[in-house]
Amino acid sequence: MLIPRLRASIAFLALVLACAARANESGARAAFRPGTPIAIGHAPLALAVGDLDGDGRLDVALASDDSTVTTLLGDGTGGLCSQRDLPVAAALAGIALGRVDADARLDAVVSGSSSGAVITLLGAGDGSLVAGPVTSGTWTPASLALRDLDGDGHVDAVVADLFFGAVVEARGDGTGAFAFASQASGFSDPSALALADVTGDGTADVAVTDPVARTVTIVTGGAAGGLGALRATPVSGSPVSVALADLDGDGLADAVVGMQRPSQVGVLLGNADGSLRLVQLMDFGADPRGIAIADFDGDGIPDMAVADRAANLIFVLYGRGDGIFERSTLFPTGAAPSGLVAADMNGDGRVDLVCANHDDRSVTVFLNNGPPLPPSALTLLGAAPNPTRSTSTISFTLAADAPVRCEILAADGRLIRRLADGRTFAAGFHRLPWDGTTDHGARAGSGLYFARVRAGGSDQTTRIVLTR
Secondary structure, three states, X not given: OHHHHHHHHHHHHHHHHHHHHHHXXXXXXXXXXXXXXXXXXXXXXXXEEEOOOOOOOOEEEEEEOOOEEEEEEEOOOOOEEEEEEEEOOOOEEEEEEEOOOOOOOOEEEEEEOOOOEEEEEEEOOOOOEEEEEEEEOOOOEEEEEEEXXXXXXXXXXXXXEOOOOEEEEEEEOOOOOEEEEEEEEOOOOOOEEEEEOOOOOOOOEEEEEEOOOOEEEEEEEOOOOOEEEEEEEEOOOEEEEEEEXXXXXXXXXXXXXXXXXXXXXXXXEEOOOOOXXXXXXXXXXXXXXXXXXXXXXXXXXXXXXXXEOOOOEEEEEEEOOOOOEXXXXXXXXXXXXXXXXXXXXXXXXXXXXXXXXXXXOEEEEEOEOOOOOOOOOEEEEEEEOOOEOOOXXXXXXXXXXXXXXXXXXXXXXXXXXXXXXXXXXXXXEEEEEEOOEOOOOOEOOOEEEEEEEEEOOEEEEEEEEEOO
């Protein structure tokens, strides 16, 4: 056992030294400002980022294993303040944010692994959360994600069930309550999951890690919701974390997977049939737990950040656009980083990092001080809910005031609806709802549509699936 461990330690040391050398090169593309851990008094296992008080600034919600949900309000500069704690009658394993009831406020959903419950915490609009409906059953909910899976305008939940070794789809009813709808079984230990369109059909698929079986499985989704076929891909280690994004520009989501025994990070490109193919495998000598994918250096290509829980480090690797990553930088975190989210925390158009540190009971914001961005940089955040049966809202941010054009296009390129026709929008966050109608007021038919947003010399597009 000593020789394999020694080899792993040598490989990890080589990675650290190589990353440190690259961080000092003049060509390093993103520079993250060292962050100061903010003590919260609880040991967070997971975190999520969103605007909880409706002021246009991003806030942070954390789920801790001492049965506490903590919210911190963003001040717009990267700072966090106004901590609020909400005790929950369960040991928590996961958290996700979404609008699960009829109002416009952002809510939270947490998984209570010890109580067999998924607990909804409704947003009060001031950044605090209040107890909402509880979805109970004979299960052990762990990792979870939120999205409108069936296009009815209500947010649904996908939950990993450790007790039965399954992934469960729970349908939302628009009040914050969820009801069991379908499940995909056959997992030994569904430890983590993520949602994205892997197959390219416009619907959300689920990527599930199973460290016991040493597989990453894609569970396909349908336009009307439901969990479909399973396509398992064997990997070299025990996968414990996963993130999905289109890494090679082919329109299909790909996977980045953190593994133990051996400690590695694998990049697997997605295929339209739901299968994955390994294109890169990187050795990590400790515990690559948190993964975040975003464009950190502003070149339009996805990069990745990996939080190593045992080494107390974050590694940032830069994408080439073909699924391969290179040119790492690294910086220290708090003790035992167990959750990592990429988000623009100070509104400067650059993507920052927020890290939950379990062992020193804190959270840290790392601001991205990369090269200056164009003054009218546009960031298209996507459309939600998606799929939708009625209205989907396109969200975007502007780094400076700029004229904006937003159009809904059919799959063949025909203009369906103009949502913005050149009027100037102020710098900051914006939403444009599309109610599923044409410029002439007719109902658009079911199918795939594209929302095209142009501003400040940037032209970006996102897909919307309309189901009637």
